[in-house]
Amino acid sequence: MNRYVSHLECSLEGTRYEAGPVYRLSDAGRPLLVRYRLDDIAAAVDRDEVAARDGGFYKWRELLPFADAGGVPRLGEIDTPLITLNSAPNVIVKDEGRLPTGSFKARGLALAVAMARELGLDRLCMPSNGNAGAALAAYASRAGMQSLVYCPADTPRMNIDETRLCGAEVVEVDGFIDDCGKLLAERAKQEGWFDVSTLKEPYRLEGKKSMGLELAAQWGWTLPDAIFYPTGGGTGLIGMWKAFAEMKVLGWIEGPLPKMIAVQAEGCAPMVRAFEAGEEFAQRWEHASTKAAGIRVPQAVGDFLILRAVRESGGKAIAVGEDEIERSWISLAREEGVLMCPEGAATHAAWRRMIEAGEIDRDEKVVLFNCATGLKYKLPGP
Numbered sequence: 001m002n003r004y005v006s007h008l009e010c011s012l013e014g015t016r017y018e019a020g021p022v023y024r025l026s027d028a029g030r031p032l033l034v035r036y037r038l039d040d041i042a043a044a045v046d047r048d049e050v051a052a053r054d055g056g057f058y059k060w061r062e063l064l065p066f067a068d069a070g071g072v073p074r075l076g077e078i079d080t081p082l083i084t085l086n087s088a089p090n091v092i093v094k095d096e097g098r099l100p101t102g103s104f105k106a107r108g109l110a111l112a113v114a115m116a117r118e119l120g121l122d123r124l125c126m127p128s129n130g131n132a133g134a135a136l137a138a139y140a141s142r143a144g145m146q147s148l149v150y151c152p153a154d155t156p157r158m159n160i161d162e163t164r165l166c167g168a169e170v171v172e173v174d175g176f177i178d179d180c181g182k183l184l185a186e187r188a189k190q191e192g193w194f195d196v197s198t199l200k201e202p203y204r205l206e207g208k209k210s211m212g213l214e215l216a217a218q219w220g221w222t223l224p225d226a227i228f229y230p231t232g233g234g235t236g237l238i239g240m241w242k243a244f245a246e247m248k249v250l251g252w253i254e255g256p257l258p259k260m261i262a263v264q265a266e267g268c269a270p271m272v273r274a275f276e277a278g279e280e281f282a283q284r285w286e287h288a289s290t291k292a293a294g295i296r297v298p299q300a301v302g303d304f305l306i307l308r309a310v311r312e313s314g315g316k317a318i319a320v321g322e323d324e325i326e327r328s329w330i331s332l333a334r335e336e337g338v339l340m341c342p343e344g345a346a347t348h349a350a351w352r353r354m355i356e357a358g359e360i361d362r363d364e365k366v367v368l369f370n371c372a373t374g375l376k377y378k379l380p381g382p
């Protein structure tokens with residue numbers, strides 16, 4: 001473990017857990033958060049020196065949980081670019097499709113695999129809608145570990161083939177990702193696989209947190225007015241919010257924090273429903289349906305953390321329709337050469353809707369997260 005880690009903490013109850021042992025959820029069944037001795041980090045390192053290092057997300061090692069940067073699995077991690085739209089000069093796409101395995105799932109799974117290896121685990125499993133499974137397979141194989149992935153049978157074919165080719169055993173299930181999770185949990189228990197499901201172990205979140213650190217450095221140690229994030233399990237949104245809080249304490253960033261906009265699809269919008277109803281937790285969304293597979297998540301263990309971050313930031317949760325996703329997907333590709341994934345296109349559709357509703361101004365600087373390369377998907381026709 002990184003010597004700057006002070007302890008882990010239950011995200012609901014605040015109970016402390018000593019750093020070191022293998023953990024999944026807290027005793028209360030909620031995600032565990034890694035806490036650092038931020039004063040010591042602030043005294044030891046300079047933000048610009050850290051930002052100038054090579055190694056993509058691994059460069060933030062003082063704020064990441066692993067002990068030994070030499071021992072982490074590497075596949076050519078980079079900082080992902082910011083692309084300003086011609087049609088809207090204050091709208092900037094952060095293109096996460098450039099990462100190894102073609103999605104930002106690399107950030108989380110690289111950390112989960114690195115930590116699992118450090119903790120002496122060697123068989124990792126998870127349910128996945130596609131990109132997470134592929135990232136797990138690649139990083140596990142890179143680290144010489146075994147992987148097992150349960151996918152809904154209608155996961156994009158490319159993801160399933162990619163996950164298998166990268167060394168995982170893949171089981172296709174007639175159901176949603178949470179159904180996959182339940183089936184997998186039984187087998188994992190019998191056969192001794194360690195489950196690295198979203199937020200059910202503490203370290204994927206730390207990898208996803210690096211999006212917030214990286215964005216702040218790219219933005220000159222301030223932040224945009226709003227961040228539009230396609231929200232499934234919500235790890236990225238929760239992770240960025242954690243990163244901003246840590247950087248505030250470190251004295252690394254100035255100015256107001258961005259409004260966090262959780263973007264979902266109308267066919268699967270549990271966070272939007274809970275946000276609008278003022279609920280702390282979200283009910284499962286039945287009969288979920290959207291072409292944006294990465295955000296087809298009917299139920300999320302971090303629901304209250306997503307809702308908390310959105311509310312604290314003064315943001316909102318918003319759902320967009322399939323036709324709006326397609327319209328943004330096509331127009332950004334055709335008019336600007338920016339090929340999004342459908343989840344990324346959903347963030348553009350949400351921005352457009354909020355502009356039309358007067359909920360956001362054209363002079364507000366916003367970042368849209370394009371979370372995966374568009375090339376993994378069945379693209380819309382001409």
Ligand SMILES: *Cc1c(COP(=O)(O)O)cnc(C)c1O
Pocket residue numbers: 103105131132198230231232233234235236237294295341343344371372
């Ligand atoms: C996983 C995924 C998401 C959702 O990310 P979370 O952090 O789990 O909410 C969005 N888009 C794509 C392409 C994904 O693979």
